Amino acid sequence: MAWDRQLLMGFREGAPDALAEVFRQNAELLTRRLRAAAWRGRGFERLRSELELENAVLEVFARAFEPRARGVYDGVRPFEHFLMGIARNFLLEEARIREHSAGINRELEEQVERVLMQDAPVDAEQELVDRELEGLLEQFKRSLSPEELQLFDLRFTQELGQEEAAARIGLSRIQLRRRELALKKLLLEFLKERGYLRGLEAAGWTFVRRSTGS
Amino acid sequence: MSCTDTTAHLALEQLFVGELSEVAHLELREHARTCAECHEAYDRLTRVEAQLEKSRSGLPAARMKFLESQVLSRAAAQKRAAQARADAGGDRSLWTRVRLWLVPAGGLALAGVLALMLLPKSPPPGVDADGFQARGAGAAAAKSIYGVRAFCIQPEGAKNVSPKVLAEAGPGETLTCAVGNRVQFAYTAPKDARLTLAAPTPAGDWLTFASRIEVKKGTDVPLSFSTPVTTSWLSQPIEVKARFEDPATGKLVAETTLKVTP
Numbered sequence: 001m002a003w004d005r006q007l008l009m010g011f012r013e014g015a016p017d018a019l020a021e022v023f024r025q026n027a028e029l030l031t032r033r034l035r036a037a038a039w040r041g042r043g044f045e046r047l048r049s050e051l052e053l054e055n056a057v058l059e060v061f062a063r064a065f066e067p068r069a070r071g072v073y074d075g076v077r078p079f080e081h082f083l084m085g086i087a088r089n090f091l092l093e094e095a096r097i098r099e100h101s102a103g104i105n106r107e108l109e110e111q112v113e114r115v116l117m118q119d120a121p122v123d124a125e126q127e128l129v130d131r132e133l134e135g136l137l138e139q140f141k142r143s144l145s146p147e148e149l150q151l152f153d154l155r156f157t158q159e160l161g162q163e164e165a166a167a168r169i170g171l172s173r174i175q176l177r178r179r180e181l182a183l184k185k186l187l188l189e190f191l192k193e194r195g196y197l198r199g200l201e202a203a204g205w206t207f208v209r210r211s212t213g214s
Numbered sequence: 215m216s217c218t219d220t221t222a223h224l225a226l227e228q229l230f231v232g233e234l235s236e237v238a239h240l241e242l243r244e245h246a247r248t249c250a251e252c253h254e255a256y257d258r259l260t261r262v263e264a265q266l267e268k269s270r271s272g273l274p275a276a277r278m279k280f281l282e283s284q285v286l287s288r289a290a291a292q293k294r295a296a297q298a299r300a301d302a303g304g305d306r307s308l309w310t311r312v313r314l315w316l317v318p319a320g321g322l323a324l325a326g327v328l329a330l331m332l333l334p335k336s337p338p339p340g341v342d343a344d345g346f347q348a349r350g351a352g353a354a355a356a357k358s359i360y361g362v363r364a365f366c367i368q369p370e371g372a373k374n375v376s377p378k379v380l381a382e383a384g385p386g387e388t389l390t391c392a393v394g395n396r397v398q399f400a401y402t403a404p405k406d407a408r409l410t411l412a413a414p415t416p417a418g419d420w421l422t423f424a425s426r427i428e429v430k431k432g433t434d435v436p437l438s439f440s441t442p443v444t445t446s447w448l449s450q451p452i453e454v455k456a457r458f459e460d461p462a463t464g465k466l467v468a469e470t471t472l473k474v475t476p
Contacts (some may be wrong), residue, residue, distance in 0.1 A: 014293045016286055023282045031271035031278075050260035051246055051253055054273065057281055058288075065289040067296050096426075133265050156266045184231045187262070197258055 001025040001079055008075040019065055026083055031057050034087060037115045039126040043095050043108065056094075060087045084116040091116075133196070140190045148186070151179055217251045226252065230259045232276055239280060248446050360468035362411065362456040365398045366391035367440060388451070388473040391443050397474060398440040399423065401456070402433045407467060408459040413452040413474070421447050423454065428461060443476065451475035 001022070003011075010018025034056050038047030047053050063069060063086050073082055091112050141152060154165040166176035191197050217223070225242040228234040234242070246253040263274040271278065366381040366389055383389035391397050401409055411423040423441060451473055458468040 014289055016290065019286055019289050020282060023285055027278055027281065028271040031273055035272050049253065050257040050264075050273070051243065054243075054277065054281060057273075058284055061281075061285040062288045065285060066292055129261075130265065133261055137262075137265060156268075159268065181231050181233075188227065188230060191258075191262065196262075197255060 003075040003079070011073065011075075012070050014065070014067065014070060022065075022079065023061060026079060027057065027061070029080060030060060030083055030087060032119070033084065033116045034060075034091075035126075036119075037091060037112065040115050042111065044091060046094075056087075056090065060090050063090065081117075087116050088112050136191060136194055136196055139194070140187055143190065144183075144186075148179075148183055151176070151183060155180060217249050219245060219249065219252070222246070222249065222252050226255050226259060229256075230263065236280060236283060244442065244444070245446070359402060359404050360407070360458045361385050361402045361470055362409075362454075362472065363400050363402075363434065364389040364454070364472055364474060365400070366443075367396045367398050369394075369396055369442075383472050383474075385456075385470040385472055388475055390475050391448070392476060393443050393445055393448070396440040396442050397423075398436055399456075400434050400436040401429055401458075402435070403429055403431050403458060405431050405467075406461055407431075408461050408464075410457045410459070411454055413454045415452070421452065426459070445476075448474065448476045 007018055007021060011022055031053065034047055034053055037044045038053065047056055060083065064083055069086070073079070088109075092109065095108060141149060144152060150169060151165070154160050154168055155162070160168070162173050162176055162180070166173045169176065171179070188197070222242055222245045225234055225238050225245075229239060229242065242252070242256070246256045260274065260277065261272075263277075264272050267274055269275065273281075361384065363382060363384050365379050368378040368380050380395060381390055389397070399411060403409075407429055408426045409424055409429045410426050412425070413421045413423075415421060424437060427437075429435065429437075452475075453471050453473050455471050456469060457466065459465060460467050
């Protein structure tokens with residue numbers, strides 16, 4: 001990311017606009033790299049959970065935005081390296097706290113650096129999980145009416161904004177939002193029926209635990 | 215064991231359809247930390263949303279906005295705390311430090327900073343299954359100047375109510391802290407150490423507040439996190455065991471206990 005004097009000053013002072021800009025410019029990369037660590041790095045499987053991954057992103061940014069950290073960033077070296085350095089320390093601390101079976105050794109440190117400092121190809125196991133879901137979504141699309149399918153395609157295949165998608169179909173944005181809500185409910189029901197949301201069953205529009213043996 | 219928290223179930227569906235408030239989202243995250251079913255549902259629904267959006271990061275756009283908001287809240291709280299420290303000048307009483315720390319903690323309630331974990335069946339690192347049995351140090355070590363105190367904190371309220379310390383307990387004492395408040399620990403250590411704070415539950419699990427965290431020497435130093443009191447972990451009295459280890463050798467240097475009750 002490019003740093004101008006104003007952004008750097010704002011960042012150092014902790015100005016919300018500057019911090020938000022830095023977050024937006026770097027959050028995707030950090031999330032991707034932490035995810036890579038989870039799938040490719042031995043010992044960080046915990047971060048395969050989306051909730052834990054979110055917590056890790058929060059923690060790394062929180063550390064990067066601490067007054068002392070903001071004060072030492074010079075705006076010259078790439079912020080990406082600065083952020084990944086914090087992420088590296090976070091991951092190694094996590095491994096230490098959770099008593100990584102192999103201990104913290106040079107190999108583990110190198111592995112963390114490797115996954116954090118460069119984009120890695122998607123791990124085969126991760127791809128498998130993604131494909132399972134992709135397949136389910138394809139099946140779901142085949143179960144939709146032409147109108148529902150059109151909405152799904154505009155919003156999720158062509159990735160149009162609600163405003164633009166509404167205009168294409170000839171609806172108001174509110175009407176489109178309602179239909180999208182209904183579509184998501186259908187999707188939820190579909191995923192539940194296919195066993196993707198194991199153990200949770202929708203009763204009306206509320207989850208209840210499916211009783212075993214019934 | 216099945217989850218019967220209907221509020222959490224409703225929150226999950228609202229999250230998926232994009233109608234969950236930020237506060238309710240924080241509560242859901244807190245619940246999901248200790249509820250395996252809701253944790254898994256949260257993960258799976260997040261994956262579906264991200265896949266629908268073809269998100270490059272793998273997290274949905276709305277989730278990124280939520281994270282941004284949380285990070286900015288925390289940064290703002292840190293800034294306020296730093297300012298308050300500067301304003302307080304030389305006043306470094308424990309109460310002041312606890313209150314200063316609470317500014318970031320109070321408004322945040324991030325699952326990420328909550329150091330409470332439910333560990334299944336096995337004790338946390340460094341803790342014997344039968345409790346904190348001294349290995350060599352024994353009672354003499356427990357009587358040393360190492361120690362832990364716990365505080366019950368009323369968090370910052372919606373109407374700018376300042377965080378307030380409601381109660382305090384030292385080694386061997388009992389802290390009463392009702393649901394909705396937060397428990398904050400502070401330690402005293404004459405040397406740098408590793409600190410573990412954990413409590414056994416009747417089910418044989420361990421509630422771990424801190425697991426071998428590195429602490430610098432100091433007197434009445436508040437830990438960098440507090441834990442919101444919920445019925446999921448504090449429905450009956452628990453005995454929190456504090457264990458200090460030498461960071462270099464891992465040897466026990468002191469241990470102590472205190473009770474926390476709802």
